[in-house]
Amino acid sequence: MFKNHLTFFKGAVSLPTQTFFNLPEEKKNRIIRAAIQEFAAYSFDQASIAHIIENAGIPRGSFYQYFNNLKDVYKYIINLAGEQKIKYFQETVPQFEGKGFNFFSALRDLCTAGFQFALENPELLAIGNNFIKETNKSLRDEILGEQLPKAQNFYETMLHKGIELGQIDPHIDPHIATLFIGAWSTAFTELYLAELKNLAHDNPEDVCALLTNKQFQQKIDQMIDLLVNGLANKPFSTVSE
Amino acid sequence: MFKNHLTFFKGAVSLPTQTFFNLPEEKKNRIIRAAIQEFAAYSFDQASIAHIIENAGIPRGSFYQYFNNLKDVYKYIINLAGEQKIKYFQETVPQFEGKGFNFFSALRDLCTAGFQFALENPELLAIGNNFIKETNKSLRDEILGEQLPKAQNFYETMLHKGIELGQIDPHIDPHIATLFIGAWSTAFTELYLAELKNLAHDNPEDVCALLTNKQFQQKIDQMIDLLVNGLANKPFSTVSE
Amino acid sequence: MFKNHLTFFKGAVSLPTQTFFNLPEEKKNRIIRAAIQEFAAYSFDQASIAHIIENAGIPRGSFYQYFNNLKDVYKYIINLAGEQKIKYFQETVPQFEGKGFNFFSALRDLCTAGFQFALENPELLAIGNNFIKETNKSLRDEILGEQLPKAQNFYETMLHKGIELGQIDPHIDPHIATLFIGAWSTAFTELYLAELKNLAHDNPEDVCALLTNKQFQQKIDQMIDLLVNGLANKPFSTVSE
Amino acid sequence: MFKNHLTFFKGAVSLPTQTFFNLPEEKKNRIIRAAIQEFAAYSFDQASIAHIIENAGIPRGSFYQYFNNLKDVYKYIINLAGEQKIKYFQETVPQFEGKGFNFFSALRDLCTAGFQFALENPELLAIGNNFIKETNKSLRDEILGEQLPKAQNFYETMLHKGIELGQIDPHIDPHIATLFIGAWSTAFTELYLAELKNLAHDNPEDVCALLTNKQFQQKIDQMIDLLVNGLANKPFSTVSE
DNA sequence: TATGAATGAGAATTCATTCAT
């Protein structure tokens, strides 16, 4: 999940105890909100159970009736976030079906949706960002391992379709392209976060206007253009022949 | 330093105490090795002094005669790694001087050198990777702040030269291009690490042959091609016009 | 508090955690006793959490569930001691109200009560003594700052009343008089401690008889006489005119 | 020594090693100065060998060739300070010999000399102050025990002479009077230090004028007057009869 | 189940003193 703002996995591993699920909605949500807040603010290693129970307003002992340990809450939250993201995309992005599919316009749609989601769920974006940076290898692998099977990489699906329809250079190894798009997308997220911070400084109230902001739109276009056409000044490019 | 495997800074902040520098080479190296090992395996927050002194085989108190705290060793090691990398590149990569400069072939040289360095110093690569992911903002800024002035971003230099010589599309915003190359470089590192792991599984002894390995060479070429020409199947690309 | 054995403040700053206050009386008292013992025996800087938890028979971690650090226990104990002293005096010393007030007899009452209190609470006396000697200025100021607002300096109150009623030489600067009484009081405490030690040597069991001891009573009278009439053999005193 | 700024002991216990005394004057003085500085700034418990060697500019190991431990330096310095004070007084204060002796004017002379000394040797005053506040009982006793035999309490000598010459109320127990004068003197020191601090704030350059400052002279006179004649408004004092 | 107190394993750091050269 969250290799970047446009990648995600679908997962449904049930880690909290049954006791947790039996909780009244309000309390359950308080706990979830506190956990989201915690993992948005801190990496897994810096997150603490103490913070979560304090923000959720539940007793220490209760925590252990709902989860085995911090890792389990983490997995649960990562999972939840992934589900929300998938749900959002499924509702928002036109499914890449039918003949009308165009890889590059679909890409732009996906980007826009991604930024929209990030705008509406800044904490989930932060959680994703923290997860990407997670260096605890065994934790990473454990989470990815559990979720990868159900992962649904929109990019990969799109890519294959694009190749199929001849919109993408057929010489390109799809695996490498996927890797590249992933990194490209992460860089995009960084750009987005940097812009957000600037806007927040200058004009906190119209952060929401970011997406319709002309300059930012131009940057999006440039990034997409780079991905599509590369760096080369076309007449001069020679290396890759 | 280490925004990715091809970016680095030159730095010379001296943080260990004089006592440390007075130590016999052998002992000093033992400590440095232990620290490198630690920061290669763990992020700054997960690294522990206990591990370092245990691996270096020095008593608890001695550590504090050499460094003030973990942060100081970290800075020292990051610095050392940066210096080694710069030294390596200066010795290996043909300086981009004179008329003969070609952005794309220079890029390939840089990549090859980067992989070579990573192959010879896998732990330094790991340290760099961990640093990129560092989420402790104040620590990041502190280290970058101390080293940025002396930073030397090869990509940026090259990019400007490439634009100057008309080898790169002049419409591209250099800032975004830098971001783009950064993403590309990160993807490259991931690719490299994945290959390494495969090789290590299959044929641990010829890891060193990776760079001359034909398949890997093809992948490098593909990556460069992606960067240069983009994804589009040229006759069909339309979006960015 | 405790500028000397007859001065004190009233304070009610609550520093321990709620957890501490929830503890069963017996355990709470064990901890309080251990802390009192510690601060009676050692100055703040020499006191150690290790001693307290050992004497209280609680585990290391528990201490930190009750207090944030040594300073907080210290403040709490100083405060407790102050409250006990005030309570004692309020119950024992006739309030200096009404016309019948006589500075000098009130002083004697106060002294007697002070010695009585010290006798019954030798550890609190020791704590007060250690606090007076506290050289850590910021700690002093912090504690005094928190408690001064509620401070009730019996001497000063009495002094002003004595001046008002013409019982004290009107030429005397009240500030200096306060200083003077402070010194006198300190000397008194020293005298008292010395006597206590002697008695303890000779006849440990009748320490309690100290106050009714005739010789000691005479010493008290002498001290008061010194304060009231000074050293001079009256007909000969000349210096201060 | 140093029960207050007018009390002191003479002592000559030689605690440093012979090696120390063999040192060239300059180096020896550097060490002494560093130690004085340290004990003026910190109480014994807070003082550290590290500070001293740093300020003296001597290596760690050397310290232990000159002294066994911190306590020994402390004793040595306390001793040195005492000797300096005695020397100063012997040179400055008219010896209380002959018929012309008057307790009260001698007292004023002593005070003035004491303040003068304090002004010229603020660090020694600070050391004395710190020693008075020393709560480490065994250390106190050890130092006092070693030095008391040779102690020379000017007050006590004077007092006896004053009684002898009928200048002091013969009913007064000399022991109690000594105790009282001691505390009085300490209070005096506090007053002096407070004034010093005020002056330092207002007019740092004329701190030296403090002693000739009229207001301060009046305070001295009031303090002496209180000691001589007591608090009572003479016609009304009744208690002590 | 809910609660919140109990616990102890670690982590960092300090510093006096000893030791080797």
Add this chain to the structure above:
DNA sequence: TATGAATGAATTCTCATTCAT
């Protein structure tokens, strides 16, 4: 003797997890 590195005991503080009610 001079030097400065070596050492480890002591101290504070944190926190996940267990336990008793």
